[in-house]
Amino acid sequence: MIRDTILGTEPYVPGRSIKEIAKEYKLKESEIVKLGSNENPLGPSPKAVEAVKHETKNMHRYPESGLDDLKKAIADYSETRPNQIIVGGDGADEIIDLLGKTFIDPGSEFIVPLPSYMYYEYTLRPYGAKPAYAKWDMEENTVDTNSVIESINDKTRLIFLCTPNNPTGGLIREDDITRILESTSALVVVDEAYFEFAGVSNIKLLKDYENLLILRTFSKAMGLAGMRIGYGISNPRIIDYMHRIKPVFSLTRLSHVAALATLSDKDYIKKSIEFSIKSREYLYHRLSEMDKLRVLRSYANYLLVDIRETGMNAGQLVDELLKRGVIVRDCTSFKGLDEYWIRVSVGTIKEDDKFIDALKEIIE
Amino acid sequence: MIRDTILGTEPYVPGRSIKEIAKEYKLKESEIVKLGSNENPLGPSPKAVEAVKHETKNMHRYPESGLDDLKKAIADYSETRPNQIIVGGDGADEIIDLLGKTFIDPGSEFIVPLPSYMYYEYTLRPYGAKPAYAKWDMEENTVDTNSVIESINDKTRLIFLCTPNNPTGGLIREDDITRILESTSALVVVDEAYFEFAGVSNIKLLKDYENLLILRTFSKAMGLAGMRIGYGISNPRIIDYMHRIKPVFSLTRLSHVAALATLSDKDYIKKSIEFSIKSREYLYHRLSEMDKLRVLRSYANYLLVDIRETGMNAGQLVDELLKRGVIVRDCTSFKGLDEYWIRVSVGTIKEDDKFIDALKEIIE
Numbered sequence: 001m002i003r004d005t006i007l008g009t010e011p012y013v014p015g016r017s018i019k020e021i022a023k024e025y026k027l028k029e030s031e032i033v034k035l036g037s038n039e040n041p042l043g044p045s046p047k048a049v050e051a052v053k054h055e056t057k058n059m060h061r062y063p064e065s066g067l068d069d070l071k072k073a074i075a076d077y078s079e080t081r082p083n084q085i086i087v088g089g090d091g092a093d094e095i096i097d098l099l100g101k102t103f104i105d106p107g108s109e110f111i112v113p114l115p116s117y118m119y120y121e122y123t124l125r126p127y128g129a130k131p132a133y134a135k136w137d138m139e140e141n142t143v144d145t146n147s148v149i150e151s152i153n154d155k156t157r158l159i160f161l162c163t164p165n166n167p168t169g170g171l172i173r174e175d176d177i178t179r180i181l182e183s184t185s186a187l188v189v190v191d192e193a194y195f196e197f198a199g200v201s202n203i204k205l206l207k208d209y210e211n212l213l214i215l216r217t218f219s220k221a222m223g224l225a226g227m228r229i230g231y232g233i234s235n236p237r238i239i240d241y242m243h244r245i246k247p248v249f250s251l252t253r254l255s256h257v258a259a260l261a262t263l264s265d266k267d268y269i270k271k272s273i274e275f276s277i278k279s280r281e282y283l284y285h286r287l288s289e290m291d292k293l294r295v296l297r298s299y300a301n302y303l304l305v306d307i308r309e310t311g312m313n314a315g316q317l318v319d320e321l322l323k324r325g326v327i328v329r330d331c332t333s334f335k336g337l338d339e340y341w342i343r344v345s346v347g348t349i350k351e352d353d354k355f356i357d358a359l360k361e362i363i364e
Numbered sequence: 365m366i367r368d369t370i371l372g373t374e375p376y377v378p379g380r381s382i383k384e385i386a387k388e389y390k391l392k393e394s395e396i397v398k399l400g401s402n403e404n405p406l407g408p409s410p411k412a413v414e415a416v417k418h419e420t421k422n423m424h425r426y427p428e429s430g431l432d433d434l435k436k437a438i439a440d441y442s443e444t445r446p447n448q449i450i451v452g453g454d455g456a457d458e459i460i461d462l463l464g465k466t467f468i469d470p471g472s473e474f475i476v477p478l479p480s481y482m483y484y485e486y487t488l489r490p491y492g493a494k495p496a497y498a499k500w501d502m503e504e505n506t507v508d509t510n511s512v513i514e515s516i517n518d519k520t521r522l523i524f525l526c527t528p529n530n531p532t533g534g535l536i537r538e539d540d541i542t543r544i545l546e547s548t549s550a551l552v553v554v555d556e557a558y559f560e561f562a563g564v565s566n567i568k569l570l571k572d573y574e575n576l577l578i579l580r581t582f583s584k585a586m587g588l589a590g591m592r593i594g595y596g597i598s599n600p601r602i603i604d605y606m607h608r609i610k611p612v613f614s615l616t617r618l619s620h621v622a623a624l625a626t627l628s629d630k631d632y633i634k635k636s637i638e639f640s641i642k643s644r645e646y647l648y649h650r651l652s653e654m655d656k657l658r659v660l661r662s663y664a665n666y667l668l669v670d671i672r673e674t675g676m677n678a679g680q681l682v683d684e685l686l687k688r689g690v691i692v693r694d695c696t697s698f699k700g701l702d703e704y705w706i707r708v709s710v711g712t713i714k715e716d717d718k719f720i721d722a723l724k725e726i727i728e
Contacts, residue, residue, distance in 0.1 A: 001521070001550065001575070002467065003466060006465070006605050006609060009605075009608045009609065011604065017428045042424070043421065044421075044424045048420075053417050056412075056413045057413070059413070059416070060407050060587040060588065060589055061401075062403065063590055063592070068381070090611050091613065093612075094611070097611065101370070102370050102490075103366065104367070119612075125609070127465075157365070185365060223424040224423055225423075225424055227423055227616050228613060238366070241370050244374065245490045247458070247461065247487075252590055252592050252616055254590070254591070
């Protein structure tokens with residue numbers, strides 16, 4: 001009865017909640033420093049908080065489906081037009097799912113350089129898509145463009161290029177993206193979830209390339225990870241087809257007003273980006289001073305750290321940090337990385353210091 | 365590049381927003397009576413409003429993925445166990461989508477008696493599923509069980525039985541459901557979105573039938589349509605497989621706390637159900653008095669009305685009602701209904717009266 005594709009998948013193991021972690025490690029929830037999920041250390045925009053509180057009286061009403069005002073605001077923010085935009089109600093993850101519905105037939109392929117965001121594969125697997133793994137150059141911390149181009153064949157439907165790349169933090173150069181765009185008629189999905197922290201975007205390529213879609217989110221610089229708002233930007237034809245199969249009401253009423261209010265809060269956006277960049281640079285320098293660690297240069301709001309010289313693997317180190325109330329990401333489950341990498345999100349300077357202090361206590 | 369299945373779909377036409385309707389018909393937004401979407405006239409639970417306001421400070425944090433506390437609360441409410449429950453973050457619509465991923469291969473079939481909820485077909489179409497239409501008996505206002513059983517073949521994967529049925533309001537008898545369950549190994553999806561207003565559920569059948577899944581929502585009796593919370597209840601094996609491919613973070617943080625708070629607010633739930641039933645019976649009697657209308661008996665929070673004796677079709681009548689500030693549903697787009705049906709949701713008694721007054725002005 002259940003499809004073979006699904007019978008062959010592994011059970012999903014959800015991350016433990018803060019409550020469970022607090023209980024297991026005998027910590028107060030409020031003391032735990034959360035540097036595991038690349039969230040915004042500044043919290044949400046006060047204007048978003050206010051807008052959401054005001055809208056609670058309408059929680060019994062269905063959301064709007066057209067989202068015209070939000071598309072207009074996103075178009076202004078991204079210097080595109082509203083008919084180039086599709087908004088997802090489960091963050092950018094919903095847009096990835098829509099890409100599966102729109103482009104993947106069973107047996108077709110998608111390309112992802114490893115390591116990168118694992119959710120592409122998780123989402124596309126039920127559609128019967130086969131991953132073709134290209135390479136991320138860990139030394140240069142950028143994509144190995146030739147490996148992507150060599151992976152293209154007539155079954156290729158989607159190519160994912162994450163820049164800044166999660167979890168490595170490195171950028172993909174514009175001329176590498178255009179080389180890939182020109183090598184295929186498949187859709188090239190440039191994931192700019194973290195672009196605000198790098199200050200560079202590939203939006204301008206949309207005018208020259210029909211096979212480009214840019215993926216973005218309100219979960220990072222916009223401080224709304226819990227509200228699940230993402231968007232895709234492409235040419236109007238592709239966006240129109242995606243709208244034909246999009247879940248009609250997936251964006252909650254409160255997410256809608258939160259997104260609008262945040263986009264209107266220019267001060268918050270500016271402060272949010274500056275704050276995370278400052279914290280990233282601070283953390284980078286503190287970690288670089290530690291002999292047993294190798295930190296990759298990052299253009300995002302997290303840092304990838306090679307910990308093999310500590311004599312511990314990531315699972316062990318993450319556990320020791322948890323005992324001290326600090327959550328970071330064990331990267332062992334990222335395909336393309338071995339068991340000696342952790343990813344740490346930027347926090348407030350105080351949270352960064354707590355992490356550094358705990359780390360020193362463990363490895364020095 | 366775009367899949368053939370998608371190229372063949374019609375563009376989606378979103379419903380007009382209240383703002384657009386107000387502008388077009390020169391009305392104040394606050395004056396418009398919304399009886400088109402089967403929402404809860406009572407508004408959300410005050411406890412849910414309070415819980416959401418409190419949680420706004422955490423909007424920058426990802427939602428929890430396990431939702432253990434919510435599954436526990438739903439299990440208590442539905443007299444099942446947490447491992448029988450899957451929670452969707454786009455209402456029950458997300459569960460329907462997961463059913464597509466879990467059970468539909470291209471070319472396989474699903475059965476739906478017409479008229480019924482149109483979203484099953486909208487959601488399953490991109491998976492390459494073919495609808496097989498059975499019949500809803502409009503005279504008896506219940507399913508034509510034989511027509512369902514006759515539609516079963518070896519390609520059938522899902523059978524949708526909506527009870528109370530949207531848009532007709534009629535119930536499916538338990539012995540008809542068991543006859544269908546025993547006629548197939550396909551999954552029978554019993555959609556109980558409106559069960560609270562009928563006071564009957566088919567949960568108890570789960571212990572005897574492996575091929576049953578019950579679909580429910582927080583959008584109706586729970587007053588949270590804007591927050592997009594739904595759930596499926598089935599045997600643990602099916603629920604486990606669905607969890608393997610479920611979007612990990614699709615339920616927003618605020619939807620999570622709103623659902624928990626509403627389930628804890630027993631007074632609200634009781635009042636909400638009683639209120640809608642009272643309004644439904646009131647509306648039924650008022651409409652029954654009008655010679656040119658035929659109203660179907662309903663066990664839900666809406667009424668289906670045959671308007672052909674008025675000399676107008678539903679599009680014309682809905683437009684006249686809009687001019688008077690009342691939104692009801694033109695059912696012409698429901699397959700299996702012609703252009704002479706409207707569906708009206710229950711409102712407050714004051715809203716019901718405004719609708720009746722407008723209707724009288726138009727047709728008498």
